[in-house]
Each structure stands twice: as structure tokens, then as C-alpha cells.
Amino acid sequence: MDRRRFLAATAAITAAAEAPALGANLPDIVVVGAGAFGGWTALVLRERGYRVTLLDAYGVGNSRASSGDESRHLRAGYDGRGIYSEWAFRAMTEWKAREKEFGKAMMVPAPRLQMAASMTKGLAEQRAIFDRLKIPYEIAGQDELRRRYPQINFDDIGLAFVETPASSAVLKARESVMAVAERFTAKGGTVRIAQAQPGAGNGRTLTDLDLGQNGRLPAGLFIFACGPWLPKIFPQILGRKISSPRRELYYWGVPPGDTRFNWPNLPTWEDGVLGNYGFPNLDRGVKVAPPHAGLFMQDPDEDERVPSAYLMRRAREWVAHRFPGMADMPILESRICQVETTANGDFIIDRHPDYENVWLVGGGSGHGFKHGPLVGRYVADRVAGQIGDPELARLFALAGRSDI
Numbered sequence: 001m002d003r004r005r006f007l008a009a010t011a012a013i014t015a016a017a018e019a020p021a022l023g024a025n026l027p028d029i030v031v032v033g034a035g036a037f038g039g040w041t042a043l044v045l046r047e048r049g050y051r052v053t054l055l056d057a058y059g060v061g062n063s064r065a066s067s068g069d070e071s072r073h074l075r076a077g078y079d080g081r082g083i084y085s086e087w088a089f090r091a092m093t094e095w096k097a098r099e100k101e102f103g104k105a106m107m108v109p110a111p112r113l114q115m116a117a118s119m120t121k122g123l124a125e126q127r128a129i130f131d132r133l134k135i136p137y138e139i140a141g142q143d144e145l146r147r148r149y150p151q152i153n154f155d156d157i158g159l160a161f162v163e164t165p166a167s168s169a170v171l172k173a174r175e176s177v178m179a180v181a182e183r184f185t186a187k188g189g190t191v192r193i194a195q196a197q198p199g200a201g202n203g204r205t206l207t208d209l210d211l212g213q214n215g216r217l218p219a220g221l222f223i224f225a226c227g228p229w230l231p232k233i234f235p236q237i238l239g240r241k242i243s244s245p246r247r248e249l250y251y252w253g254v255p256p257g258d259t260r261f262n263w264p265n266l267p268t269w270e271d272g273v274l275g276n277y278g279f280p281n282l283d284r285g286v287k288v289a290p291p292h293a294g295l296f297m298q299d300p301d302e303d304e305r306v307p308s309a310y311l312m313r314r315a316r317e318w319v320a321h322r323f324p325g326m327a328d329m330p331i332l333e334s335r336i337c338q339v340e341t342t343a344n345g346d347f348i349i350d351r352h353p354d355y356e357n358v359w360l361v362g363g364g365s366g367h368g369f370k371h372g373p374l375v376g377r378y379v380a381d382r383v384a385g386q387i388g389d390p391e392l393a394r395l396f397a398l399a400g401r402s403d404i
Contacts, residue, residue: 028053028219029383030209032196033226034060035067036173036369037361039180040376041225046189048380053217055209057195057229057301060181061174064300066227069173069249069335071279071287072369073268075112076167079122081345082129083395084367087374089135089167094373102183106176108282109165110263113145116272118158126161136164149267151260153322156273170268170279173369180372197233198222198358206355221383225361227340228300230348234360237353240403242363244297244338248311251285251333252319252326261286261326276318285332286323290314297338305336341365343404349379349396359383360398 031042034056042054058064074095076088099106116123119139130137140162145154185191192214199208199216208218224230231238254261266280279287290311297303312331320327342348342363352358361379368375381388 029221029223030055030196030217030219031223031225032056032209033224033229034181034191035065035177035225035227036372037227037364037375037379038223038225039067039177039184040372041223041361041379042189042376043180043184043187044376044380045383046184046187048384051188052184053190053192053219054181054184055192055194055196055211055217056226057193059193060191061178063305064338065177066338066340066364067173067177067369069337070175070284071282072171072173073112073277073279074107074167074169074171074370075163075268076130076133076135077112077114077126077161077163077270078129078367079120080125080129082132083392084371085126085129085135086133087371089133091370091372091374092167092169095169095171095370098373102179104175104179106172106179107169108172108263109169110280111165111267112163112168113140113149113267113269114161114163114272115154115157115269116159116161117156120272123161136166138162138164151266151323151325153324162267168268170263170282171370198355201355204354204356206352206358221357221359222355223359223361223379223383225379227362227364228297228338230340230360230362232300234352237398238348238360238362241348241398241401242340242342243404244300244340245292245366246295246297247289247292247337247339247366248307248315249335249337250288250290250307250312250315250331251335252281252288253285253329253332254281255325255329258325261323271318271322274318274321276315276322286326288315288319289337290318292339300338303338307334307336337366339364339366341404343402347371347375347396348398348401349375349382350398353398 028051030053031038032055042052046052076085078084140160194211194214196209199210208216228244231242263280268279270277275291277289345365348363349361
């Protein structure tokens with residue numbers, strides 16, 4: 001189902017759906033932002049019996065969203081950041097279960113090469129974490145890498161930390177976001193296109209949202225999971241805690257009749273020597289992502305998403321070096337990804353400091369998409385009053401955050 005048909009179907013489903021009766025202690029909830037964090041949160045809350053409205057200023061799967069584009073990576077390799085390795089490994093199980101439930105393929109299993117000149121402190125810490133969590137992996141040297149992947153130039157690569165499909169896959173990003181929203185509406189949730197701002201407050205309670213020309217929307221609980229829009233909506237709280245590095249993504253054509261760069265013949269990769277990551281050709285070309293080079297998005301509503309000559313040149317240089325057989329191939333498509341990051345790369349999942357019934361969920365930091373199912377469960381637990389692991393609560397807390 002394409003995005004236009006999905007929006008039409010959403011309107012029909014939500015008009016016909018009758019939300020089941022709820023207990024007096026369960027408030028209506030509005031989730032602002034229909035990306036990975038907001039969509040999964042809305043779905044889990046709906047599954048737990050809440051009446052939930054999911055708002056997005058541009059609609060599910062739109063091109064401005066950080067959860068847009070065709071693909072994202074599910075991988076457990078985080079150097080020494082064990083909590084995210086553990087969450088990613090658990091997320092793999094959740095994604096597989098949801099695929100069966102939705103009746104839709106949302107993952108393409110693929111090994112991952114984390115390439116380096118030599119063993120680093122981060123990779124050594126990652127190896128210990130994988131051993132502790134019993135996540136399969138191997139350390140492959142240069143000769144073995146050349147044998148397996150002769151289409152890749154490993155002259156400046158000494159080794160690679162190789163993740164297996166047990167913890168590594170390509171996620172169909174836009175399709176997955178739409179599938180989550182479709183399931184949410186099928187279970188009685190409401191999706192609306194509207195730009196939301198905090199409305200009236202009564203002491204430490206926010207009473208409604210201001211939807212501009214769409215009026216006002218009251219609710220008992222509000223969850224803002226709108227990525228790069230968070231510092232724009234809450235500049236005093238998040239304006240110096242979240243920034244949006246600009247990543248340019250290129251889909252590279254492969255030589256005609258050449259399957260070496262297609263899945264499953266080419267793995268996913270992170271180039272720790274030249275600073276690049278990407279995915280094999282699934283259907284649109286080999287996805288190549290050069291470093292963001294210190295460029296930042298200023299306004300998620302107004303910034304144009306046009307590739308720069310500088311990063312395009314860097315991407316061409318990288319392809320010519322690492323994939324010599326593609327050196328003369330054309331760029332087929334490009335995307336601009338606005339990464340929404342915090343100073344330390346940790347998520348923000350915490351209550352608004354001024355409102356008891358407002359939660360802030362963000363800081364996906366370029367690696368949040370894969371964690372969407374677990375973030376949804378975690379947020380649903382927290383808004384229901386369950387603290388859970390105090391270490392996670394501390395990690396995701398707003399208080400004590402460093403400025404960008």
C-alpha cells in the first residue's frame with residue numbers, strides 16, 4: 001500500500017472504528033509524531049486499552065521525518081555501550097514477531113562488517129559485550145575478508161567485527177512506519193494530520209494542544225515524540241540539548257548484469273577507517289552514507305533537502321576506493337536524513353519538568369529506529385507509573401543533560 005492509499009484508508013478506518021470502553025483511570029492520550037518512537041508508542045498504548053490519537057504535521061512516512069527514507073539498520077554493535085546492544089538484540093525478536101503479526105516483511109537479514117585498521121578499544125569492549133549477551137559474531141582478518149568479498153577493497157582494512165543475521169538486518173523504514181500506523185488504526189487508534197503546539201495549562205497540567213486551523217485537542221496525557229521538532233516546540237528545555245546533524249544518503253547504480261553488489265552478495269558495513277556506512281543493493285541501488293562533515297539542519301519545516309557538491313564528491317571518492325567495480329556507476333537517487341541527536345547519543349524519555357501529564361521522547365541519535373518496538377513498550381510502562389530499571393531511567397532522564 002502506498003502512502004496516498006494509506007492516508008485514505010486511515011480516514012475510513014478511524015471513522016468506522018469504535019474505541020472500546022475504558023476504565024475511569026485511563027486517560028485519553030495524544031502522541032505527537034508518527035515516526036519510529038511515536039508510532040510504536042501509540043500502538044503499544046492502544047494495545048493496552050488506552051484511547052490514543054497519533055498526530056503528525058505531514059502524515060505517516062513523510063519525507064521530512066527522521067524515520068523516513070527506504071532503509072535503516074538493525075545492528076547490535078555499539079562498541080562499549082552495552083545497553084543499546086542488549087536492546088537491539090531484543091528488538092530483533094520483537095521485529096520478527098511483529099512481522100508475523102502484521103503479515104508484512106519489514107526486515108532483510110544481512111551480516112554487518114564493522115571495518116577497522118586494527119583492533120580498537122571500542123571493538124574489544126564490544127566483543128566482551130557480545131560474549132556476555134551470547135550474540136554470535138566473529139573477528140575476520142584481511143585475508144578472510146578478501147576471500148569472502150573480493151568486490152571490496154580491503155587494502156587499508158586489517159580486520160572486521162562481523163555481525164551475523166542473528167543481530168543484523170536492513171529494516172524497511174518507510175514501509176515499517178506505515179505498517180505500524182496501519183496496525184494502530186486497525187486496532188481502533190486515530191491518526192490525524194495536524195501541527196501541534198502545547199496549548200492551555202492549568203498549574204502542572206497541560207489541558208490541550210493548539211492545532212492552529214484545526215482547533216484545539218484536549219486529552220489527559222500528551223507524549224511528544226517528534227524528533228527534530230522537539231527543540232522547536234520546546235526551545236527553553238531542549239533547544240540546547242538536541243541538534244540535527246545533516247546526513248546525505250546516495251543510492252548508487254550497479255554495473256549491468258553484475259550481482260556482486262546486490263543483497264545477499266554484499267553485506268552491510270561501517271567503514272571505521274574512511275568514515276562511511278551503507279547497505280547492499282536491495283532494489284534502489286547501493287546505499288552509501290558519507291560522514292555528515294559538520295553540517296546541521298536549522299529548521300525541519302523549512303530546510304531544503306538537496307545534496308551538496310562537497311559530500312557528493314566525498315561519496316564518489318569512497319565508492320571508487322572501496323568498491324572499484326562501481327567507480328564509474330551513476331548516482332540514482334539521494335536523500336537528506338536529519339539525525340536528531342543528544343550530546344552523548346542517549347535517548348531522552350522523561351516527563352516534562354513543568355507538566356505532570358506531558359512526556360518527552362526523543363534523541364534517537366541516528367540509531368533509534370531499530371529500538372522503536374522497545375521504546376514503545378518502555379514509554380507505555382513509564383506513563384503508567386512503572387519505573388522499571390532505575391539505571392535506564394537515569395540514562396534517559398532529562399535532568400543533568402549536557403548541552404550540544
